[in-house]
Amino acid sequence: MAEREQSKRSAGGAGRHETGAGPRPAGSDPEGTWRPPTGPREVSPAGSGEASPTGPREVSPARPGEASPTGSGGTPSTRPGGLPPPVPPFTVLARHRRELYGLSLRVTALTAVVGALILAGWFAAAWPTTVEAQGYLNRVRAMEDPAVGYSLETFEQMLVLSLVLISLLVTVAGFVTSTLLTGHVLTAARAAGGRRTGPGGLWRATRTRLRRAVAAQFLAGLFVLGLLLIAFILTFGIHDNAFLGEDIRDFTFPPELLTVPLGVVLPVVLTGVAVFLGVRFFVAATVAALEDLPAVTALRRSWSLVRGAWFRTAGTALLVVVVTVAGYVLLQYLTDPLGALFPDKLDGNQFEADLVAELVPVGLALLLTPLLTMPVVYPAVAWLTLHLTYRHDSDFPKRDDVPYL
16 A cells, blocks of 8 residues: 555656646746756655666756757757857858849949939039139139139038038948948858858848948947047147137147147047947947847947957958058049049039049049958958857847847
């Protein structure tokens, strides 16, 4: 009788474990999420179906995405998070050149249309100002006065128009850079996961993640370019007495007490802070595209990823800047002779003709720079993003919409 009672209790305990009503194995919480086992290992009596004091040690469940310690559960991953290592950048470019060059050509064509519309609208808006400047130049020439062609009023108008044009070109450049970075980081991610897609699929995937990348890119640029702009204004405004006034020599203390701290020290400090932030936010756009993150979260994620790899990131950023500037200078040198093909005057307006002859080669060089520098710049940034993510893959988000998984 006692043996039958013991058998019933043993069978009931085994049934509870099978149905989930009994105590759960070490390493699991009520939701089934993996947790490291805590406390001393519990040993059940022999014969209950669990480990005995003299038998093999009880093994805790494997972390999701990780191979089981007993050998079951699939192929062991290279890292705890199951994140595959990134493929070298030039290997990605060689394997996926059709998709990447197709994306670059498509972006270049769209940029050409948008850029032509911007320049045409800007020339139309600048026409009244240049006509006024041409009339002023004709009057001073009739009086044999060697004055410049722009009066003070027309100079201020052209300054405002120039700032508007620069802002529009920077905005277009931000969209182009974000689009190409998104396409390259998604391609590199799929290459690391052993996947590939055609040009149409890459374009659709890029458009899906582009909004996040653009927001992160512009938020990072707001911090970095804003500080650089303040430093620039302080440097030239203080030294030209634009802020302190012409009566600075009438001060009872040496003017250097103001010009040196405000015109030298503060701009240097602001520039240093801008460089530091630029490096820490360098992969914000690619991280936003890769992990589908909002702008603020992407900046925080970039800050976390670059921690411990600041110099590696700074070296990649320096490479990107040098290659981009060198490519633009080369293209501007090659396109500059095109300015001689335009007439000296447009409807009797010399200033408008000069602006067209100057800006069209510059716009063409800016248009072709991403296409020329694409084999180096964008694969390098994509690889850096995946490399930093691979280093920190223990907190990489496990979501189905991440192209890795």
